[in-house]
Amino acid sequence: MNQDSTAWSPEERHRYARHLSLPEVGLEGQAKLRAASVLIIGVGGLGSPVAMYLAAAGVGRLGIVDPDRVEYSNLQRQVIHSSDRVGCPKVESATESITRINPFTAVTAIDAALTSDNAMEIASDYDIVIDGTDNFATRYLVNDVCVLLNKPNCYGSIFRFEGQASVFGHSGGPCYRCLYPQPPAPGTVPNCAEGGVLGVLPGLVGTIQATEAIKLILGIGDSLSGRLLLIDAADMQFRQMKIRRNPDCPVCGDSPTITAPIDYDQFCGVSSAQADNDQQSPWDIEPAELQRLLSEQTEFILIDVREPHEYAICNLGGTLIPLAELADRHRELPADKPLVVHCKLGLRSAKATRQLRELGYKDVRNLRGGIDAWSVQIDQTIPRY
Numbered sequence: 001m002n003q004d005s006t007a008w009s010p011e012e013r014h015r016y017a018r019h020l021s022l023p024e025v026g027l028e029g030q031a032k033l034r035a036a037s038v039l040i041i042g043v044g045g046l047g048s049p050v051a052m053y054l055a056a057a058g059v060g061r062l063g064i065v066d067p068d069r070v071e072y073s074n075l076q077r078q079v080i081h082s083s084d085r086v087g088c089p090k091v092e093s094a095t096e097s098i099t100r101i102n103p104f105t106a107v108t109a110i111d112a113a114l115t116s117d118n119a120m121e122i123a124s125d126y127d128i129v130i131d132g133t134d135n136f137a138t139r140y141l142v143n144d145v146c147v148l149l150n151k152p153n154c155y156g157s158i159f160r161f162e163g164q165a166s167v168f169g170h171s172g173g174p175c176y177r178c179l180y181p182q183p184p185a186p187g188t189v190p191n192c193a194e195g196g197v198l199g200v201l202p203g204l205v206g207t208i209q210a211t212e213a214i215k216l217i218l219g220i221g222d223s224l225s226g227r228l229l230l231i232d233a234a235d236m237q238f239r240q241m242k243i244r245r246n247p248d249c250p251v252c253g254d255s256p257t258i259t260a261p262i263d264y265d266q267f268c269g270v271s272s273a274q275a276d277n278d279q280q281s282p283w284d285i286e287p288a289e290l291q292r293l294l295s296e297q298t299e300f301i302l303i304d305v306r307e308p309h310e311y312a313i314c315n316l317g318g319t320l321i322p323l324a325e326l327a328d329r330h331r332e333l334p335a336d337k338p339l340v341v342h343c344k345l346g347l348r349s350a351k352a353t354r355q356l357r358e359l360g361y362k363d364v365r366n367l368r369g370g371i372d373a374w375s376v377q378i379d380q381t382i383p384r385y
């Protein structure tokens with residue numbers, strides 16, 4: 001314990017009164033909370049409620065790590081941030097909120113991404129780690145670092161209306177790799193930016209992560225270690241699945257082969273997918289060139305392969321054929337005219353371009369960077385979403 005557990009100011013006694021009268025917490029438990037340190041990776045949708053509730057509960061020291069800046073599109077769920085903080089580093093905005101909630105909580109803000117190079121050093125300074133991130137490479141990194149440092153990892157993830165939570169690497173329990181030995185192939189699982197997420201869902205999952213951290217600090221209840229909680233907010237169903245430690249797990253198994261953080265982008269195939277994405281395809285068309293074609297009234301067909309609800313948000317006026325319908329509906333397109341295909345970011349339209357070329361369409365091009373790039377480079381009145 002880093003503070004005298006018996007010394008409480010009148011304000012602290014008043015602030016924590018409802019904990020103090022709870023037999024499972026009391027002065028002793030509150031002292032454990034004050035002496036505890038928790039590292040929160042990502043102060044986005046999940047990290048927001050986690051940080052706010054842990055501060056309110058009186059956790060003595062919080063570390064927050066995030067390289068991102070607050071955007072308007074974050075505010076629908078990232079409740080630790082507010083409109084006046086758009087453009088600010090998330091960790092700065094979160095520190096301000098945490099301090100307003102509880103000035104007795106000390107915050108260390110790291111305005112950078114957790115990486116293989118810094119994770120061991122950063123995490124070693126905390127009792128518990130909470131993963132509030134949104135990508136597979138970081139999830140495997142957080143998992144491995146927690147196993148290597150023997151720290152519990154309160155895990156959560158969300159997508160659309162569904163969430164998951166568990167506690168990994170705790171007292172001989174399984175780790176994230178025992179549950180998911182391999183990451184999904186890059187591009188096969190859409191992220192929240194593409195697929196959307198119900199704003200309240202990270203509140204639900206993040207408070208479960210915070211609850212698990214508080215239980216671990218207090219040493220009470222039955223933790224989610226060895227169980228995966230599956231949440232369906234649309235039907236409000238909570239299910240759980242048993243998870244066992246895999247003796248062959250490369251990080252927590254009987255003969256581990258991972259003894260230090262690895263290259264997680266490479267493990268998750270992110271580098272090669274990114275390189276493919278960055279590499280200009282001969283079929284790409286830049287936004288400026290598309291603008292020229294439009295202004296010169298060149299004859300071509302513009303095709304939008306997004307979903308109807310995305311088309312309703314903003315569109316360039318092309319023919320809407322969602323990617324999943326292209327195989328059935330491609331005959332609506334003339335075979336003898338140039339086609340320009342686009343989507344939100346240029347990935348779905350790259351697939352559509354390949355598909356149409358395989359179907360025999362000779363002159364098909366893909367708008368590089370999608371409607372997002374068009375909005376940044378050509379027409380800022382088109383909303384980014």
Ligand SMILES: Nc1ncnc2c1ncn2[C@@H]1O[C@H](COP(=O)(O)OP(=O)(O)OP(=O)(O)O)[C@@H](O)[C@H]1O
Pocket residue numbers: 041042043044045046065066067068073074078090112113114115132133134135138191192193
């Ligand atoms: N390696 C990492 N280190 C620290 N923070 C990370 C890391 N990877 C992701 N994050 C952070 O985790 C948070 C996840 O938040 P969230 O899932 O709500 O999405 P977002 O990236 O803020 O928003 P959107 O996906 O809509 O653009 C983000 O703030 C992101 O910057």
